Amino acid sequence: MEFILTSAMMVVISAFIGGVTNYIAIKMLFRPYRPIYLFGKKLPFTPGLIPKRRDELARQLGKMVIEHLVTPEGIKKKMEEVSFQQKIQSFLLQSIDAWLAKQKTLTELLEEYGVSNSKEMITTRLERAIEKSILHFFNTDQKVSHFLPQEWKKNIELQIPNxxxxxxxxGVQYVESDEGKQALQRMIDDFLQQKGTFGGMIQMFLGNLNIADKIQLEAAKFFRHQGTIDLIYSILFKEWSRLLDMPVSEVTSRMDKDKTSLSIAKLISEKIRIYETLDKPISELVQPYKQAITEKMLPAVISSSVLYLQNSVEQIMKAFDIDEIVTAQVESFSVERLEEVVLTISKREFKMITYLGALLGGIIGFVQSIIILFI
Known part of the structure; x- marks a missing residue:
């Protein structure tokens, strides 16, 4: 009976000592927070291990994160996952739909970003930009042919015969019309009057024959003749070729360039209907293109963005200095906060270590009681 009581006491005492020892050892990881001095000398094991090594711990955590946890290879692998890209696309679609659902106009959106009087400002700037571009075009020394697409030039040349x-x-229609006949009669009368006596002699020689009728008939024949048509074609083609070979500045040299460019700019601005566009909800403006945006543009943008990020992830991570961010964040923690973080993560394990110390202490106490029995 005495042996049992002795063994029980030794087991309990050893278990208590083992558990308390491990508990104190765990606490000494953090406590005391600051060094303790006695008679001017610092006591050993003060401060605790983690407070004493906090700077080194912060550096090692930063190094561990960048080398083993958040690595360029891991990020690249994550980006390659179809599910990851689908999540991004889903998020962007939801964001776009939510934004469009607000029914904001372009004017309201610009006002949110501090742009007041957007209609007048955009109209003025657009007209100035168009006017500047037109003036630049009017003053360029490049040939007209440089600005015309080859297809346009070909189509115009095909229309010259027509x-x-x-x-x-x-010409035939005008000459055969009453107006044309009257014009011919006036021209003949003026000609004969200018010739004086000679003109009167011609009139007497022709007698009652109406010269205008004769000339009208011949003029109509002239315009109907294929040679005349070929002549007109030749003139038109030569002038067209000459125009193509002329500098734009020469073509526009006889016009008021400033006034013309301003008029064209205002006309284009009116055709664009800026005010009407700015007052429409963005959702209405985007609606005709929404399917193309969601089915073609957005996946293409995501794919190209992911590819770019994959190729640049190492440079981006270096630019962010993630290890320094982790180090600075850990260093900014108070010792109390650092203890709280570690205990939150490892509280259960620390308890198990304490219990393990008690268990080992109890086993050692029991073994000691057996040894004492045989001594």
Whole structure:
């Protein structure tokens, strides 16, 4: 009976000592927070291990994060996952839909960013930009042909024969009309009057024959003749070729460039209907293109962005200095806060270590009681 009581006491005492020892050892990781001095000398084991090594711990944590936890390879691998890209696309779609659902106009959006009188400002700037571009075009020394697409030039040249025939036809119509006949009669009368006596002799020689009728008939034949049409075509083609070879500045040299460019700029501005556009909800402006944005543009932007980030992730991480961020963050913690963080993560393990110390102490106490029994 005495042996049992002795063994029980030794087991309890050893278990208590083992548990308390481990508990104190765990506490000494953090406590005391600051060095303790006695008679001017610092007591050993003060401050605790973690307060004493906090700077080194912060550096090691930063190094561990950048080398083993948040690595460029890990980030690249994550970006390659289809699910990751789908999450990004889903998030962006939701954000776009939520933003468009606000039914804001462009004017309201610009006002939110501090742009007041946006309508007048945009109209003025647009007109100035257009006017400047037109003036630059009017003053350029490049040839007209430089600004015309090859297809346009080809189509215009194909229409020159039709234009020549149209001019000839209009000539025939005018000459055969009453207005044309009267114009011919006036021209003949003026000609004969200018010739004086010689003109009177011609009139007497022709007698009652109406010269205008004769000339009208011949003029109509002239315009109908294929040679006339070919001549008109030749003139038009030569002038067209000469125009293509002329500098734009020479073509526009006889016009008031400032006034013309301003008029064109105002006309374009009116056709664009800036005021009407700015007063429309953004959702209405985007609606015709929403399907293309969500099905084509957005996936393409995400894909290219992910590819760019994958190629640049190492440089980006170096620029962020993640290890220094972690180090600075840990160093900014008070010792109490650092203890709280560590205990939050490892509280259960620390308890198990305490219990393990008590268990080992109890086992050692029991073994000691057995040894004492046989001594």
């Amino acid at each position: 234009l020549a025939e149209w001019i000839a036809m209009k």
